[in-house]
Amino acid sequence: MVLRPTTQDYRIILFNTGKVVIGLAVLMNLPLLTSIIMGEWSVAVDFGLSISVSLAVGFLLTILFHTDRPLQWMHGMSTVALSWLICTLLGALPYQLSGHFNSYLDAVFDVMSGYTTTGLVLIQDLDHVSYGLNMYRHLLSYTGGQGIVVVALTFLIPRLSGTYTMYVGEGKDERLLPNVVATARAIWVISLIYLIIGSGLLWVVGVSQGLKPIQALFHGLWLFMSNWSTGGFAPQSQNLLYYHSPLIEVISSFLMVLGSLNFALHYAIWNGKYREIYRNIEVRSFTTTLIIAFTLTITFLISAHTFPDLSSTLRRGFLHVVSAHTTTGGMSVYARQFITQWGAPALVGLILAMAIGGSACSTAGGFKGIRMGILAKALSQEIKKSVSPEVLIVQRFHHIKDLILEDTQVRSVALIVLLYVLSYSVGTIVGMLYGYPMLDAMFDAVSAGANTGLTVGITSSAMPTLMKIVYFLEMWMGRLEFNAILVMLGLSYASIVGK
Numbered sequence: 001m002v003l004r005p006t007t008q009d010y011r012i013i014l015f016n017t018g019k020v021v022i023g024l025a026v027l028m029n030l031p032l033l034t035s036i037i038m039g040e041w042s043v044a045v046d047f048g049l050s051i052s053v054s055l056a057v058g059f060l061l062t063i064l065f066h067t068d069r070p071l072q073w074m075h076g077m078s079t080v081a082l083s084w085l086i087c088t089l090l091g092a093l094p095y096q097l098s099g100h101f102n103s104y105l106d107a108v109f110d111v112m113s114g115y116t117t118t119g120l121v122l123i124q125d126l127d128h129v130s131y132g133l134n135m136y137r138h139l140l141s142y143t144g145g146q147g148i149v150v151v152a153l154t155f156l157i158p159r160l161s162g163t164y165t166m167y168v169g170e171g172k173d174e175r176l177l178p179n180v181v182a183t184a185r186a187i188w189v190i191s192l193i194y195l196i197i198g199s200g201l202l203w204v205v206g207v208s209q210g211l212k213p214i215q216a217l218f219h220g221l222w223l224f225m226s227n228w229s230t231g232g233f234a235p236q237s238q239n240l241l242y243y244h245s246p247l248i249e250v251i252s253s254f255l256m257v258l259g260s261l262n263f264a265l266h267y268a269i270w271n272g273k274y275r276e277i278y279r280n281i282e283v284r285s286f287t288t289t290l291i292i293a294f295t296l297t298i299t300f301l302i303s304a305h306t307f308p309d310l311s312s313t314l315r316r317g318f319l320h321v322v323s324a325h326t327t328t329g330g331m332s333v334y335a336r337q338f339i340t341q342w343g344a345p346a347l348v349g350l351i352l353a354m355a356i357g358g359s360a361c362s363t364a365g366g367f368k369g370i371r372m373g374i375l376a377k378a379l380s381q382e383i384k385k386s387v388s389p390e391v392l393i394v395q396r397f398h399h400i401k402d403l404i405l406e407d408t409q410v411r412s413v414a415l416i417v418l419l420y421v422l423s424y425s426v427g428t429i430v431g432m433l434y435g436y437p438m439l440d441a442m443f444d445a446v447s448a449g450a451n452t453g454l455t456v457g458i459t460s461s462a463m464p465t466l467m468k469i470v471y472f473l474e475m476w477m478g479r480l481e482f483n484a485i486l487v488m489l490g491l492s493y494a495s496i497v498g499k
Contacts, residue, residue, distance in 0.1 A: 004498025005074075005491055011065040012075045013082060018061025020083040024091060025054035030139055031094070035132030043098070043132040050093035057090060077487035084476060088112045091140065098133050100124050102461045105468060112472050114140030116479035117365065119232020119329035119453020120444075120471065122461045126237040131218060134235050138225040142195075144479075145229030145259065146187055187263050190270070191228070198224040198255055202248070209245050223248070227255035230364045232329025232453030240332040246315060252330055253322045260286070260326035260358025262370075282359045285373035286325070289356050294321045297349035304343045317346075320454070325353035327365040329453020338456045344439055347456075351443055354452045355424065365451025365478050367420055371413045378410045419482045423449040423474050430470050431458065449474040 028051045035044040071079070088111045095107035106122040113120045114137060123129070129137075199221045206216030219235055226233045236242040240249055258266075265283070268276045277283060298317045307313040316332060323330045338347060357366015427445025432438055436458055444458040448471040459471065477485055 003494065005495055008067070008069060009075065009491075011067045012069050012071060013078050014061050014065040015067050016071065016075070016079045017083045017086060018058045018065065020079070021054055021058035021061065021086055021090065023058075024087045025051050025058060027139065027143060028054065028094065028136070031132045031136035034135040035130065038131040040130045040132050043130045046094050046097040047132065047136070049097065050090070053093060054090045057086070074487060074491060077484040078491050081480060081484040081488040084112075084115065084480065088115060088476075091115070094133065094136055095123075098130070100126075100129060100133070105465065106461050109468050109472050110137075111140060112475050113453070114231065114233065115144035116451045116475040117141050117145045117229045117231040117327070118448060118451040118475045118479075119226070120448060120455060120459045120475075121233070122459070122468070124461065126235075129235075134218070134222060137233050138222040138231070138235075141229045141231030141233050142191075142225035145231060146191055186267060190263060190266050194228055194258065195221075195224060198228060198251075202251060205245070205247055205251065206243075209243060209248070223252065224255060227252045227328060227330065228259040230256060230259045230326050230328040230358065230451075232323070232331075234330070238334075240319070240330050241334070249315065249319050249332060253319055256322055256326040256328040256330065259328070260364035262359040265359070281373040281377075282369040285369040285376070286359065289353070289369070289372060290321065290325050293325060293349045293353040293356075294318060296352070297321050297346045300343055300345035300349070304341070304346070306341045306343070306346070320350060321353055324350045324452060324454055325356065325358070327354060327357045327450050327452040329447070331454060335455050335457040338443070338454075339440060347439055347443055350454065351446050354446050354450045354454065355420070357450050357452075365449075367417050367450075371417055374409060374413045375417070378413075416481060420449060420478065423477055427470055427474050430467055434464050434467060444471070445474065449478045451475060451478050 028047050032044055032047040032051065035041070035047060088108055091111040091114075092104060092107035095101055095110060096104050100123050101107040101110070102122075102124060109120075109122050112118075119141070123137075199217075202220030202223050203217050204220075206220050207213055209216075211219060222233070222235050225231065232239075234240065234242070240252060243249075262280075262282055265276055265280055294317065297320070298313065301307065301313050301317050302310070307316055319330070319332055322328075333341075338350075355366055356372055357368055358364025359369050424442070424446045427449055428438065428442040431441025431445055440456050440458055443454070443456045446452070447454050448459075458467075
């Protein structure tokens with residue numbers, strides 16, 4: 001028998017959702033401050049209005065539905081899924097007020113793309129966007145990489161009881177420290193330290209490349225936010241191609257890889273456990289699949305004579321394979337060049353890299369390296385069992401600590417991978433129904449579902465409304481790894497048919 005949720009269940013969900021919405025309003029103060037400093041007064045007014053509306057909604061939810069009851073699994077998961085939707089709708093207000101979007105749906109799409117660190121954009125006239133709005137775009141991506149609920153856990157929800165379910169709901173399940181609030185704060189410490197170092201390095205490089213100091217400062221900050229969060233946004237419409245700088249591409253590639261690694265792995269290395277770099281199953285899985293995807297892509301780029309020399313081929317090929325595999329989406333070629341110059345085999349290599357993605361509990365999307373590693377271990381175990389059925393086969397793997405492979409793990413991993421494949425497939429089919437070639441449709445559909453951001457030119461403000469909605473849902477589901485959304489759907493179903 002399905003039990004109908006009580007009024008108290010809804011109060012718990014809406015109260016904690018209000019806390020997360022308040023976090024969004026606090027977040028908007030940084031682009032507001034940027035606008036004031038740069039003298040962009042109309043932009044500052046846009047953010048002032050958006051902050052007011054978001055605070056009003058957040059405080060209204062926390063006052064009307066105030067409760068001291070702890071979060072249960074159902075509450076935490078549903079809060080995450082609902083918070084992401086409401087914060088996306090409210091977060092689109094500065095976008096819509098800016099005049100850089102053809103519709104509110106386009107603005108909502110770009111906010112979800114930022115939160116989910118996808119990087120697909122429908123924004124118009126990006127090259128003339130204000131400093132304040134560009135700060136907001138990249139801040140969405142940066143905080144989305146850590147998790148907007150992690151922001152709330154760090155600053156606004158200090159209670160421990162039940163908060164772990166919200167943390168898991170955002171696609172994370174690693175505890176760096178004994179409690180989840182301390183873990184959330186540790187994630188922010190790691191990110192902020194990298195922010196200072198990475199932005200400073202990119203600022204110096206930008207100045208050396210001819211950018212004005214203030215422009216180089218902002219571009220360095222924004223590029224770091226984009227690369228570290230594997231978000232793919234850029235302050236200019238040409239993305240990384242704008243800089244024509246091999247050095248910036250190398251630094252960006254390095255930051256993409258760093259951002260795609262598990263926060264628990266970063267924490268372990270910071271604490272002197274350097275052996276994790278080569279022992280960890282995610283690092284091994286990522287390295288293996290990166291080499292395979294890079295080999296496939298480079299082989300076909302060379303055979304197709306896509307670039308004039310080997311140096312250019314290796315440089316462009318490596319950047320885009322890393323960008324795809326870390327689900328960043330940074331590009332140094334024009335979107336249509338993927339179709340007109342790269343050829344189908346090279347695109348398949350990029351699609352493979354995007355679909356797999358980076359590490360769990362990181363800023364990356366896709367299947368995740370640990371799931372690919374577990375499936376490989378499970379396959380190896382089954383082969384050994386078939387060869388020696390009378391022998392008990394125990395398969396072990398290392399992820400921060402030594403673990404034993406269990407059937408429940410394999411089933412859970414297989415289910416999540418299946419849901420990702422289903423998401424990719426639906427997006428591909430919808431694209432094909434609108435007349436796009438299968439490979440083109442698959443490329444952008446996988447990019448949306450894996451939260452990557454690379455595009456062959458399909459994703460634009462001119463694409464059909466249904467495709468925008470499908471990609472929006474793919475980004476949302478892929479970033480939350482389906483669990484929180486399935487729980488929220490289950491709650492909705494129980495509200496209708498429950499006893």
